[in-house]
Amino acid sequence: MPVAVGRLWCMAPTIMMNSPLDIHRLQGTADLLPAESFRWTQAEQVIRGTMLRFGFGEIRFPVLEPTELFARGTGASTDIVQKEMYTLTDRGGRSLTLRPEGTPSVVRAYLEENLGSQRPVWKLFYLGPMFRAERPQKGRYRQFHQFGAEMIGAASPESDVELIALGHTILRDLGMNAVRLHLNSIGSPDARRAHNEKLLAFLEQPDVFQKIDEDCRRRVQTNPLRVFDCKNEECVRILRHAPTIDQFLTAEDQEHFARVRHGLETLGIAYDLDPRMVRGLDYYTRTTFEFKTNLLGAQDTVCGGGRYDLLVETFGGPATPAVGFASGIERILAAVGESDVAPVALPRLDVFVCGLGDNARGLTAAILSRLRGLGLSADTDFLGRGLKAQMKEANRLAARLALIVGDDEIARGRFALRQMDGGGQSEIPADPSQWDKGLFVGVNA
Numbered sequence: 001m002p003v004a005v006g007r008l009w010c011m012a013p014t015i016m017m018n019s020p021l022d023i024h025r026l027q028g029t030a031d032l033l034p035a036e037s038f039r040w041t042q043a044e045q046v047i048r049g050t051m052l053r054f055g056f057g058e059i060r061f062p063v064l065e066p067t068e069l070f071a072r073g074t075g076a077s078t079d080i081v082q083k084e085m086y087t088l089t090d091r092g093g094r095s096l097t098l099r100p101e102g103t104p105s106v107v108r109a110y111l112e113e114n115l116g117s118q119r120p121v122w123k124l125f126y127l128g129p130m131f132r133a134e135r136p137q138k139g140r141y142r143q144f145h146q147f148g149a150e151m152i153g154a155a156s157p158e159s160d161v162e163l164i165a166l167g168h169t170i171l172r173d174l175g176m177n178a179v180r181l182h183l184n185s186i187g188s189p190d191a192r193r194a195h196n197e198k199l200l201a202f203l204e205q206p207d208v209f210q211k212i213d214e215d216c217r218r219r220v221q222t223n224p225l226r227v228f229d230c231k232n233e234e235c236v237r238i239l240r241h242a243p244t245i246d247q248f249l250t251a252e253d254q255e256h257f258a259r260v261r262h263g264l265e266t267l268g269i270a271y272d273l274d275p276r277m278v279r280g281l282d283y284y285t286r287t288t289f290e291f292k293t294n295l296l297g298a299q300d301t302v303c304g305g306g307r308y309d310l311l312v313e314t315f316g317g318p319a320t321p322a323v324g325f326a327s328g329i330e331r332i333l334a335a336v337g338e339s340d341v342a343p344v345a346l347p348r349l350d351v352f353v354c355g356l357g358d359n360a361r362g363l364t365a366a367i368l369s370r371l372r373g374l375g376l377s378a379d380t381d382f383l384g385r386g387l388k389a390q391m392k393e394a395n396r397l398a399a400r401l402a403l404i405v406g407d408d409e410i411a412r413g414r415f416a417l418r419q420m421d422g423g424g425q426s427e428i429p430a431d432p433s434q435w436d437k438g439l440f441v442g443v444n445a
């Protein structure tokens with residue numbers, strides 16, 4: 001069936017018709033056009049640059065992984081695993097999932113590549129698309145993008161501080177000044193056990209249990225600590241009276257947390273203590289943190305992380321402490337767009353080549369090739385239009401220079417070089433092999 005999708009034509013082998021096919025991108029996904037994708041590329045460069053300055057190396061792992069990886073690594077009781085995964089069955093009958101987050105893959109790679117035997121501490125970062133079947137809304141998409149960092153092998157409070165400082169620095173480098181760090185410690189398994197008992201007793205009181213929502217009732221069965229993750233206003237109100245983990249921290253947990261706080265104070269990173277901020281899985285331990293902004297409304301968390309000392313063991317590896325975070329790029333760019341940071345503009349084109357007439361058009365490919373070879377950006381008209389339309393195009397591309405190549409110029413052996421910002425016109429030799437970059441730079445560069 002021949003179809004048209006917007007202006008893009010796909011022809012069937014034999015017949016051509018013109019009925020448009022009703023194909024649209026999926027809800028919660030986006031097309032990024034050049035001006036927007038340029039903003040993304042700039043942001044990604046900032047992220048990569050800061051990661052490298054902090055000594056983190058990039059890891060790239062598959063977008064598609066065995067479902068089991070997330071069932072175990074993200075946790076069977078999480079919203080992600082319970083309701084948000086894009087899972088499919090491949091031809092061999094195997095269950096696969098589009099990655100909803102990065103940490104399980106990093107830990108899988110750490111074990112699979114036997115990284116622990118090569119050096120004691122690994123600092124890794126990633127950047128790329130994640131997939132969650134959520135209800136699309138502002139700041140919440142089905143394909144979204146995260147960058148994240150993981151430090152595997154270090155248990156010290158200073159490594160927590162390093163990760164928080166990294167997140168803080170990247171957000172600042174991206175132009176996000178209006179963020180606030182929320183900090184908590186959810187302690188070690190001993191503290192969690194003691195807290196869990198008291199929390200369960202609280203949640204199972206009939207007048208509490210009847211008032212919390214269905215999700216929270218399920219959490220009472222699967223993982224009570226996660227009730228603190230609930231965003232339902234009534235639940236949040238009731239949970240104000242629930243026992244919080246801070247009252248149950250062991251002496252070692254308290255010492256660890258005090259050193260994290262001291263490290264942050266030394267760096268001048270302000271924080272708010274928030275004893276209800278949890279990462280509720282068994283393998284999360286001690287420090288948890290989030291960076292929030294007041295520029296975005298409801299979806300206000302731009303970065304979340306914490307320590308997960310027990311995850312490597314959950315995957316059958318040796319006891320290996322770790323700490324990490326993940327951050328959502330869409331939310332950050334939206335917040336920066338709301339702030340007064342000037343948006344980055346696409347760079348100007350150096351030279352627009354106006355080829356006038358068939359002779360000139362025979363030369364433009366070689367001219368463009370020479371200009372680009374000199375390291376300049378160069379473009380031309382591909383529609384055989386007249387000078388006026390070509391100058392208009394040069395303006396649209398914000399070209400600095402227009403190189404005019406017509407029959408007269410070819411006959412004289414000199415091309416006209418016009419400065420687009422009204423700076424006048426000069427002539428250059430028609431033979432591109434005689435050009436150097438200096439002929440084209442310096443003027444409004």
Ligand code: ATP
Nearest residue numbers: 132134139140141144301302303304326327328331
């Ligand atoms: P939330 O409470 O907003 O659902 P989360 O706890 O599911 O967040 P994490 O899994 O910790 O989020 O992911 C880290 C960051 O990734 C979030 O703070 C957010 O910036 C971003 N993020 C998560 N889910 C989405 C999504 N569906 N669309 C856009 N960004 C997202």
Ligand code: MG
Nearest residue numbers: 079080132134
């Ligand atoms: Mg979520």
